[in-house]
Amino acid sequence: MFETLDPVPSEIATAISDGLNAFNESAEIRREAFAIVWRENGGLIAGITASVSFSVLFIGNLWVAESLRLSGIGRKLMAAAEEEGRRRAAVAACVDTLSTQAPDFYPKLGYVEFGRVSGHAGGRPVDRIWFRKEFAAAT
Secondary structure, three states: OOOOOOOOOOOHHHHHHHHHHHHHHOOOOOEEEEEEEEEEEEEEEEEEEEEEEEEEEEEEEEEEOOOOOOOOOOHHHHHHHHHEEEEEEEEEEEEEEEEOOOOOHHHHHEEEEEEEEEEEEEOOOEEEEEEEEEOOOOO
């Protein structure tokens, strides 16, 4: 019998994630998750979560405190995540954003749009946009 859970209990989310991770491990599909954070005066002011799987760096979330946006910290975090991805043998990167968030940010870093899905939020149109970036081969 199917059951809809809203909100999703943390133990259910963990059980589903653990089940998929166990399957992937048995198929030798590895996912190496990491985060890079920026702290000032002991407080977290910015961070990025990411993982490497299938030789691709997947950017999860990028956040910069509102007072520091447009200061270059986001660009530095992306560069640090890409560097860590390359260190973990990634040959490309993938990230998604919303049309209401930062759709112009990623192309400035060399990312190319490869997919878009249109939807609505709060009565207005919102697109989810996927970007990719191929890393240059090491010489």
